Amino acid sequence: MEDFLHRHASPDVTYADLRSVRIKTLYIEMKNEEITRCVSGMDSGIGIRVLSNGAIGFAASTDVTRKSAQQCLEKAYKISKNLKGKTVRFEKVNTEKGKAIWKGKKPHETVSIEEKIGYMKELRDLASDYRNVKNLTLTYSESLIETEFYNSNGACILMSVPRTAMRIQAVASTEGKITSVTGSVGGTGGLEIFMKYSPEEELKKTCASAERQLNAQNAPSGVFTVIADPELSGVFAHEALGHACEADGVIAGGSCLAGRLNTRIGNDLVTVVDDPTLPGENGSFPYDDEGTKTCRKVLVEGGILKSYLHSLETATFLGMEKNGSARAESYAAPPLVRMSNTFIEKGDFGFEEMVKEVKFGVYAKGSRGGQVDTTKGTFQFSAQEGFLIENGEITKPLKDLSLASDILSIFHQIDAVGKDLALGHPGNCGKGQWVPVSDGGPHIRIRDVRVGGG
Amino acid sequence: MMDFEKVLNMGRARGIEVEIFHQETTFSTINIEYHKIHSMDAVDTAGTGIRVFADGKIGFAFTTEKTQKDMERCFREAVRAARHSKTLKNFVFPSEKKFPSVNVRPSNKIERLSSGEATEHIQTMLDAVKAVNREIFVCEGHFGYGIEKTVIMNTAGVRAEFVRSACGITIATACPTPDSVSIGFEEAESPELDFDFAELGKNAASLAFNGRNPEKLEGGKKNVLLVAPAARNVIESTLLGMLQGHHAMRGESLFAGKLNEKVLGENISIIDDGLLENSLATAPFDDEGTPSRTTTLIDAGILKTFIFDAYTAAEFNLKTTGNGIRSMRLSAGRTFKSLPTPNFRNFVITSETASTEAILKDFSPCLVVYAVLGAHTANPITGNFAVNIPIVFEYMNGEMKPKKQGMLSGNIADYLNRRVMISKKRKNCYGTFTPTNFAMPDIFIPDAQITGS
Secondary structure: OOOHHHHHOOOOEEEEEEEEEEEEEEEEEEEOOEEEEEEEEEEEEEEEEEEEOOEEEEEEEOOOOHHHHHHHHHHHHHHHHHOOOOOOOOOOOOOOEEEEEOOOOOOHHHOOHHHHHHHHHHHHHHHHHOOOEEEEEEEEEEEEEEEEEEEOOOOEEEEEEEEEEEEEEEEEEEOOEEEEEEEEEEEEOOOOHHHHOOHHHHHHHHHHHHHHHOOOEEOOOEEEEEEEOHHHHHHHHHHHHHHHHEHHHHHOOOOOOOOOOOOEOOOOOOOEEEOOOOOOOOOOOOEOOOOOEOOOEEEEEOOEEOOOEOOHHHHHHHOOOOOOOEEOOOOOOOOEEOOOEEEEOOOOEOHHHHHHOOOEEEEEEOOOEEEEEOOOOEEEEEEOEEEEEEOOEEEEEEEOEEEEEEHHHHHHHEEEEEOOOEEEEEEEEEOOOEEEEEEEEOOEEEEEEEEEEO | OOOHHHHHHHHHHOOOEEEEEEEEEEEEEEEEEOOEEEEEEEEEEEEEEEEEEEOOEEEEEEEOOOOHHHHHHHHHHHHHHHOOOOEOOOOOOOOOOOOOOOOOOOOHHHHOOOHHHHHHHHHHHHHHHHHHOOOOEEEEEEEEEEEEEEEEEEOOOOEEEEEEEEEEEEEEEEEEEOOEEEEEEEEEEEOOOOOOHHHHHHHHHHHHHHOOOOEOOOOEEEEEEEOHHHHHHHHHHOHHHHOEHHHHOOOOOOOOOOOOOEOOOOOOEEEEEOOOOOOOOOOOEOOOOOEOOEEEEEEOOEEOOOEOOHHHHHHOOOOOOOOEEEEOOOOOOEOOOOOEEEOOOEEEEEOEEEOHHHHHHHOOOEEEEEEEEOHHHOOOOOOEEEEEEEEEEEEEOOEEEEEOOEEEEEEHHHHOOOOOEEEEEEEEEEOOOOOOEEEEEEEEEEEEEEEOO
């Protein structure tokens, strides 16, 4: 394939790239005692992108033959020729020949399906200690994504990234009351990831939380001081800051952080990082889907906005350095600017110290996800559970707790950052396409957050 | 086309029931960025899911690979997967061979739409935005269109094929103001290319324009009108899950164990209409070959049934309701990569109706919520939710005044137990992460909980 783009692209093609992707998956779902789903899959295809006439055309197919590749190239070229709109340019295009084959210490294929199911059964048995947990669903998933990337400037990158995860959903009920809590652990690599992030611990935490919420009261509605746990502070970093730092949104007039580089957007306790190079994290990858090697990005340093996340196009447009943030869900989608592993750096507050200073507030734990409108700069995210904080003490459990605020004010409202940084919360981020990410951070305390109870 | 009969015969030879679900799609998308056409994607995919029922157990595998050898390997993978699954002796693949006719045909207009014509439509929409005000722009938008062919075959004798067309557009607009930005949006989906692109642009621009200079939103109990797309988002994340058989029959729903009991207000009925006209989700059969039908789930507030696919129905000795739809978790697309699960086809809610204008007049002052953020974080078991409301107006004394963002929270079953009213006019809103079309009216909820700005 290396010379394919050279030989077949038309002379007025400024740039072309080809990704050939093969995704092998296994998914096992266990509900209580039984395996309810066992699915294996093979998904492969090619995606070709052409920049010609200042416009980008993209064509993809599940047919991975050379003939199909040629048809995709022609189709992408025709599209780009016919588009009249924005003038796109790529500079500093990668020419690297690289290889990154991540295998994991305990590869998927070295453990049989029977052993994987056996492990899930052992895990399930731990839930018997929680008598109000009536339904437990465990979902084991593994994937191996093999990518070949070529571009018309001679780059050739071969990548292989395995991912492994366990998702836990506990439904507890008693006396007509019902609650549900989910937890998950996972990351890049083989089954050794479960040594780093323990499904056993996650299961116990999830079941305990589900039981606790049976007696929880609805969260109060109003404006309060909130302490977010490491998992929720990660979602906070992702939703409240990360999305607004995606440079495609900045250029499109869709980010409230446009024009604010090197200005203060938060107080000096706040540093936020996006780092796809962290070993084993769910959002890690060696090269992005434009063949750019990944690197650690400090988005906010001491409250100052320091950088955006870039693709080739956005870095060229804004005259900045590319930083390997262009990711595609699969061969069937063109790369977009995306996050990876996003987290708030640790500070020096102890958790007890943070709580002690709150007269009335909310301690929010875990995450049900969130959503942001980067244009207006508003966001919402939900916790798995919460607790009231009264006179410096954590008191009653709360359920169905959501938080909302504005990007441009919230980072000024963080007045304490904990020293207990924790990562390892895998998830998928949606932006028209899903990509695996993770987030994390330390405990953080935020003043004057809008809280809504279910 | 693959010779799928050979795969079915492989199963027959080994006493294994087999089902093939094959899907081919050709889809193009034009992407808009900062009020200009940015790029276009053209994607052709073909893939096959093979489900087997061997020794009383279900197994499933999928592939995009094309050769007979690949297909046979996929079959063997499905058989291997079945060995680990639970035993479900009474499962049978659907065997009905007659399907209802549906008033949805593949659109010639969509099939023949050239990229040049498509970009002209987009330009019409962009011009209409600027006609409202030169400062307003589309920050992001997507216009997609294409054709999908589905083939279902099984060893019980089903041979079903359906070709459908689809197009959809979403645009987000922004209107800069001296100290902030006001936002708007518009969306439309249809199996026919019947959009008024100029109208869509005008609507999205007007929403952003009218939202300038918002005033403080006071919290408390307020009358709320959820405009159709916002109502879709809230219901999709709450009520839908509570009515899905695989959740409800396991006790994972507030409605579990409440068949024939009053669960919503007596003026509310909920229907799943697999045969609804002019909908992207309508087809003669579901994704496992069960004929489409109309099912009343809640009749005048009384819970009548949940929705089922063949597998879930067999688990609980019930019959499928023709709702076996294949989609990945949190995805609105249907895919060969997934086993069927019970999903709504076309969600229809009925209640006391009036025009939107009459509802607002009767229940003034009333907050009009155009958009919600974070609906997917709701609790799908209990129906509790708390969402941000970034585009909200207050209707009072015949005027609509923009308000700053706040939060709307509560419980969907509680709200639908009140004197809810719905607008006469409905809008087809496709799911944001479920493969469901919502024939959605605006929904009025009295005394909803609002957290102020």
